Amino acid sequence: MRILVTGGAGFIGSALIRHLLDGSEHQVLNLDRLTYAGNLESLAEVADHPRYQFLRADIGDRTSxxxxxxxxxxxxxxxxxxxxxxxxxxDAPADFIQTNIAGTYQLLEAVRAYWQGLPQGRRQAFRFLQVSTDEVYGDLASDAPPCAEDTAYAPSSPYSASKAAADHLVRAWQRTYGVPVLLSNCSNNYGPRQFPEKLIPRMILCALAGEPLPVYGDGQQERDWLYVEDHARALLRVVSAGKVGETYNIGGDNPQRNLTVVHSLCALLDELAPRPQGRPYHELIGFVEDRPGHDRRYAIDAGKIHRELGWAPQESFASGLRKTVQWYLKNQEWCRHVQDGSYRGECPGAPR
Incomplete structure (x- = not known):
């Protein structure tokens, strides 16, 4: 196939593109605006691949x-x-409304016009995959069952509300116009090359710098953790074999509380990068004021993709976390470029 990936310079997008080029014969166009989280250094190893192209463009620019x-x-x-x-x-919900909702609308309209102009055979084979999050299902009680694909949406944050809105638009474009869509809702991703605003890379880099490890509230928020390369494999499976109009939950089957994650990271760093004085990293852990509206628990039932598409995660949380820590330890230059902002200059005209 010829596959256009939007946001391919991001954490999940870059993992997906590397997987598409390494594990298939598909041709890939990466369309990315290169906001702060878009990092072409994450695609350096495939930048000259004969089946890869990059286009700097905004999904909200329908003409482009x-x-x-x-x-x-x-x-x-x-x-x-x-x-x-x-x-x-x-802090800035307007950016999320503009990109996640208005941008998805503009993209859908461009795709609808393109799809309607395809020959009949290609129209029938065409697919649009909306990659979403388990956060759209909202906060779960400690004794509530995991969310299935038909669980009602109940988003809590501006982010999850904007993703929920985008999901609704995608479904509407299928129902109203016939655009052949698929949706996926994934749990918390982690792995190499994740932007350090997220929990795991932030804790690794703070620990290596000898800085406090700030844990929100009491640290008992529970998430399911999905290794990013497992997610990439699942997405290719969904777009290749998923049924039009269906939603597929993608999870790692690895529920962990945030504080447990941080302690696991500290233990790995004690082993792989011990502090000069031999002091344990966990003594750097500190608790900070919780963020507004912080959901306590997310959990999804990923049985459907297991049963219908034959996908299952290959990494346990222990194996994936070890690989993640090892990658950050071996790629300090990538980390420095993200921290000092120099990665923003990797593409001509990229804003600094």
């Missing part, structure tokens, strides 16, 4: 997207471009 579609002639769209950090959505 339409031109890209006409030129590249994709057989599938995998839509990952989004503002995704909850803290930022609390």
């Amino acid at each position: 997207v339409a031109a890209a579609l006409a030129r590249f002639q994709p057989d599938a769209i995998m839509h990952l471009a989004a503002e995704s950090h909850v803290d930022r959505s609390i």
Whole structure:
């Protein structure tokens, strides 16, 4: 297939593109605006790949997207471009409304026009995959069952509300216009090359710098953790074999409380990068004021994708976390470029 990936310079998008190029014969166009979280250094190893192209463009610019579609002639769209950090959505919700809702609308309209102009056979084979989050299902009580694909949405943050709205638009474009869509809702991703505003890379880099490890509230918030390369494998499976109009939950089957995650990271760092004085990293842990509206628990039932598409995660939380820590320890230059902002200059014209 010829696959257009939006947001391919982000954490999940770059993992997906590397997987598409390494594990398949698909051709890939990466369409990314290169906001602060878009990092072309995460794609350095495939930048010159003969089946890879990069286009700097905004999903909200329908004219640019339409031109890209006409030129590249994709057989599938995998839509990952989004503002995704909850803290930022609390401080600046307008960016999330603009990108996640208005941007998805503009993208859908460009895709609809392109799809309607395809020959009959290609129209039937075309797919649009909306990559979403388990956060749209909202906060779960400690004794509540995991969310299934038909669980009602109850988003809590501006981020999750904007993703829920985008999901509703995608479903509406299928019901009203017939655009052949698929949706996926994933749990918390982690792994190499994640932007350090997220919990795991932030804790690793703070620990290595000897800085406090700030844990929100009491640290008992529970999430399911999904290794990013497992997620990439699942997304390819969904776009290749998923049924039009269906939603697939993608989870790692690894529920962990935030404080437990931080202690696990400290134990790995004690082993792999001991402090000069031999002091344990866990003594750096401190508790900070919880963020507004912080959901206590997310949990999803990923049985459908296991049963219907034959996908299952390959990494346990222990194996994935070890690989993640080892990657950050071996790639300090990548980390420095993110921390000092120099990664923003990797693409001509990229804003600093």
